[in-house]
Amino acid sequence: MTDTKGRGDETDEEELQDTKKNNLVKHLICCHTPEDVEPAIKFAQxxxxxxxxxxxxxxxxTIKFPKDNVSTLADSKHISSAEVDGVVSIQ
Structure with missing residues (x-):
């Protein structure tokens, strides 16, 4: 099983520092089926x-990528959509 320690919204100090240092941006990844999640995590890593x-x-x-990284997540047969995670508003 892929290491998904820190499930939920917990973020440890090491992750916060790495996020700032490497300009990481959180992405929301949706999969076709629950069985696709583990292979999709592995592919994203x-x-x-x-x-x-x-x-x-x-x-x-969710997973973090460098801000300037152009990912090929759509190339995975396990991933149905990928987008930058953020606040959504109407108007």
């Missing part, structure tokens, strides 16, 4: 992602 955290409310996870 192979693409340079760090600190994966499963999200029980969706079939997916």
């Amino acid at each position: 192979e693409q340079g992602g760090k600190y994966p955290k499963r999200r029980p409310i969706i079939t997916g996870f």
Whole structure:
């Protein structure tokens, strides 16, 4: 099983420092099925992602990538969508 320590919103000091130092941005990754989550996490980590955290409310996870990193997450058959995680507003 892929290391997804810190499930939920817990963020430790090491992660915070690394996020600031390396200009990491959180991405929300949605998978086709619950069985796709583990292979998708592995694929995202192979693409340079760090600190994966499963999200029980969706079939997916969040993971951080360098801000300037252009990822090929859409190339994975396990991933249905990937976007920068952030506040959504209407108007």
